[in-house]
Amino acid sequence: MDLSVTNIGIFAIVGLLGVGFYGLLACRNLIKIVIALQILVKAALLGFITAASISNKVNLGQSIAITVIVADTVVAVVGMALAIQVRRRMGTLDIKQLSNLRG
Amino acid sequence: MNTPTFLWLIALPLLSSPLIYLIGQIGIRLRRTSWAYWGGFVALAASWIPFALSSHDLNLHGSAEFTYGTVSLRLDGLSLLLAALALVLGTFVAFYSGPYLAKETGQDKYYAMLVAMVGVMIGLGCASDLFNLWIWFEAMAITSYLLVAFYREQPASLEAGIKYLVQSASGSVLVLIGIGLVLSSVGTLRFDEIRSSTSSAPILIAAGALFIIGFGVKTALVPLHTWLPDAHSQAPSGISAMLSGVVIEAGLIAMLRTLSSLASITPLWGPILMGFGVLNMLIGNLLALQQKQVKRLLAYSSLVHIGYMLVGIGITLSLGGTGGAQGGFFHMLTHGLMKGLAFLSAGAFLYSLHIALGNHDSLTISDLAGAARRYPIAALTLSLAVLSLAGLPPLAGFMSKWQIFVAGFKTENILVEVLVIFAALNSVFSLAYYAPLVNTVYRLHPSEVVQRGSKLPIMMTIPLVLLAIAILIIGIYPSVLNWLTGPAGSILALAFGG
Numbered sequence: 001m002d003l004s005v006t007n008i009g010i011f012a013i014v015g016l017l018g019v020g021f022y023g024l025l026a027c028r029n030l031i032k033i034v035i036a037l038q039i040l041v042k043a044a045l046l047g048f049i050t051a052a053s054i055s056n057k058v059n060l061g062q063s064i065a066i067t068v069i070v071a072d073t074v075v076a077v078v079g080m081a082l083a084i085q086v087r088r089r090m091g092t093l094d095i096k097q098l099s100n101l102r103g
Numbered sequence: 104m105n106t107p108t109f110l111w112l113i114a115l116p117l118l119s120s121p122l123i124y125l126i127g128q129i130g131i132r133l134r135r136t137s138w139a140y141w142g143g144f145v146a147l148a149a150s151w152i153p154f155a156l157s158s159h160d161l162n163l164h165g166s167a168e169f170t171y172g173t174v175s176l177r178l179d180g181l182s183l184l185l186a187a188l189a190l191v192l193g194t195f196v197a198f199y200s201g202p203y204l205a206k207e208t209g210q211d212k213y214y215a216m217l218v219a220m221v222g223v224m225i226g227l228g229c230a231s232d233l234f235n236l237w238i239w240f241e242a243m244a245i246t247s248y249l250l251v252a253f254y255r256e257q258p259a260s261l262e263a264g265i266k267y268l269v270q271s272a273s274g275s276v277l278v279l280i281g282i283g284l285v286l287s288s289v290g291t292l293r294f295d296e297i298r299s300s301t302s303s304a305p306i307l308i309a310a311g312a313l314f315i316i317g318f319g320v321k322t323a324l325v326p327l328h329t330w331l332p333d334a335h336s337q338a339p340s341g342i343s344a345m346l347s348g349v350v351i352e353a354g355l356i357a358m359l360r361t362l363s364s365l366a367s368i369t370p371l372w373g374p375i376l377m378g379f380g381v382l383n384m385l386i387g388n389l390l391a392l393q394q395k396q397v398k399r400l401l402a403y404s405s406l407v408h409i410g411y412m413l414v415g416i417g418i419t420l421s422l423g424g425t426g427g428a429q430g431g432f433f434h435m436l437t438h439g440l441m442k443g444l445a446f447l448s449a450g451a452f453l454y455s456l457h458i459a460l461g462n463h464d465s466l467t468i469s470d471l472a473g474a475a476r477r478y479p480i481a482a483l484t485l486s487l488a489v490l491s492l493a494g495l496p497p498l499a500g501f502m503s504k505w506q507i508f509v510a511g512f513k514t515e516n517i518l519v520e521v522l523v524i525f526a527a528l529n530s531v532f533s534l535a536y537y538a539p540l541v542n543t544v545y546r547l548h549p550s551e552v553v554q555r556g557s558k559l560p561i562m563m564t565i566p567l568v569l570l571a572i573a574i575l576i577i578g579i580y581p582s583v584l585n586w587l588t589g590p591a592g593s594i595l596a597l598a599f600g601g
Contacts, residue, residue: 044279051287071241085255098262
């Protein structure tokens with residue numbers, strides 16, 4: 001397989017997705033979980049740029065990517081706000097100590 | 104530029120949301136905490152004017168379109184259905200939340216977010232390209248994260264909020280990757296252009312699968328449902344009603360929009376949705392059966408009802424004909440009303456038995472023993488709602504399930520008939536957890552919790568009574584909603600070549 005820009009992009013997307021999902025599953029710290037979500041979205045952003053370069057719609061892809069950054073930042077802010085509340089109420093950021101809802 | 108009326112339907116709630124926050128803040132400074140409440144209620148009630156106008160326009164001139172740069176919105180039957188559902192429940196919930204939240208702080212944010220959520224959901228129905236759909240979807244998710252974690256002092260509601268945020272955000276990443284796949288293979292994101300393109304199938308099938316999984320998190324398809332019971336049970340009761348009655352259905356409509364643009368790629372979408380429908384009905388019923396908390400029970404029963412909708416819609420997707428989709432959309436409307444009423448009635452009990460006394464314990468079924476003696480109206484509306492959910496004639500839930508089952512038998516396909524019989528058996532099975540609830544409420548001797556309970560504010564019972572009357576009327580005259588479900592069903596059938 002040749003090392004074209006597209007192929008590098010695809011490898012990077014798969015890699016970032018792997019890192020992100022591993023982080024979501026393995027991390028117990030709330031802030032690390034928000035970071036893992038951010039890494040997942042970065043994979044999707046790279047996906048847009050790569051997809052746009054494949055279909056020769058570079059402008060569309062880049063404008064979409066910038067819009068996604070905005071929407072995604074809001075999610076991260078809400079996630080961090082929840083993390084602050086958890087830390088204030090319970091004195092910990094460990095999600096294992098937070099899971100009481102069952103059934 | 105000529106702006107169509109439906110734009111006001113989206114803009115009115117969205118523009119009034121920051122105003123409500125401001126009014127609420129001023130109200131707090133002047134010690135008038137109810138200003139935000141009235142602002143929110145008036146904004147949603149006023150949105151009925153553009154709704155009536157655009158529904159009138161839709162009848163006269165067919166679907167309307169608005170384009171600004173690359174943003175294009177389009178009002179058709181499906182958008183109108185979602186708008187009607189969101190507005191009905193939103194107005195009732197806003198009215199109901201006044202007494203429910205009267206003692207809480209942060210009401211300004213609550214009403215601003217509630218009104219914004221209704222506006223965003225109406226916009227979601229009108230989106231006519233993939234990326235705009237994602238933006239509306241994400242905005243809906245963000246408003247609902249904040250509302251689920253409204254009781255920010257309570258560890259349980261923070262936990263529910265975080266669970267919901269993490270699962271929903273991962274789902275929306277999958278949707279984004281699906282959109283990327285569509286862009287790379289078709290080169291456009293407009294639904295009508297994707298539909299008419301003849302592009303390589305495998306990539307688009309992968310994109311469709313990602314859409315099902317991604318939107319499926321919000322719609323609570325069964326292996327992806329784990330956020331739902333926590334979020335629904337920990338949110339304020341009005342928001343539980345909104346989440347269960349509209350938000351998960353909005354996810355379903357987003358999924359159907361994306362799938363209908365990929366309809367020609369493979370005939371498998373219908374069977375896949377029906378498969379998830381089977382899982383949802385079975386697992387939802389089994390999980391609901393073992394619940395002791397009223398709101399968790401109702402949350403699990405949402406899974407079951409999503410299952411019925413998926414069966415109805417799947418019939419149209421795989422075998423054509425408008426009946427199945429029409430039944431599915433009819434069930435979407437009646438489920439919104441029934442589940443809204445059930446959550447609001449449960450919330451009325453939760454309020455007078457726990458919240459008004461200053462504790463945030465959850466409402467268990469045994470708490471409700473004999474509650475009908477002290478709270479006859481709320482007990483009656485809760486019983487009506489759950490019996491209607493179980494599908495007892497002559498209530499609304501019976502009619503909508505009936506329509507789905509009839510559509511299934513009309514296909515004369517043996518597999519679909521078996522599936523419909525399975526759905527009907529599940530409907531009977533669901534009585535196993537609804538009937539004990541009604542039985543407990545009407546027990547002769549009130550429990551200790553009921554005897555200690557405080558008075559139910561009269562303002563809270565008004566929406567309950569109105570919703571109960573609506574359920575009765577729809578049960579007796581099911582055709583009153585045909586003007587909404589008919590066009591929505593035929594749009595879906597048209598997209599799938601029925």
